[in-house]
Amino acid sequence: MSDKQVKASAYWKENLRYLVILLSIWFAVSYGAGILFKDALDQIKLGGFKLGFWFAQQGAIYVFVILIFVYVRLMNKLDKKYGYDVD
Template sequence: MKDIKNAKAYWKENIRYLTVLLVIWFVVSFGAGILFKDALNSIKIGGFKLGFWFAQQGSMYVFVILIFVYVRLMNKLDKKYGYDV
């Protein structure tokens, strides 16, 4: 019975991490690249407008960073619930 409770708590926390990271990814890729493009275009980085940069490259960089953050969070979660090998 304890294993089932552990598994449910583990999965619930995993889903919470996924939700937060996917919301961040959505805000950066869709929000910064499309919705807030006009406001961000007033800022320039390396001669390019920030809205354009997020639409072309920034969202990919954030996605890669989120992958590493997810790996780190899951390693901690595995240790917390005793699923690490």
């Protein structure tokens, strides 16, 4: 394999690792906090609503939006690392 192919393969593997980590976080927040741990989280109130309800309705969406910004930042760093940051 050429150097370009090796670099592209390493880039793609690191990109997939970021995706798996970030989607795992989102799954843990949306499924875990919104469904599995709902009863325990409902003991805490946030803005007058039970925290389990809040995560199921709003929290997972907020976390997903934050993870999008984290992914953009990670990909910008990854692009610079592998020389794909063309302006």
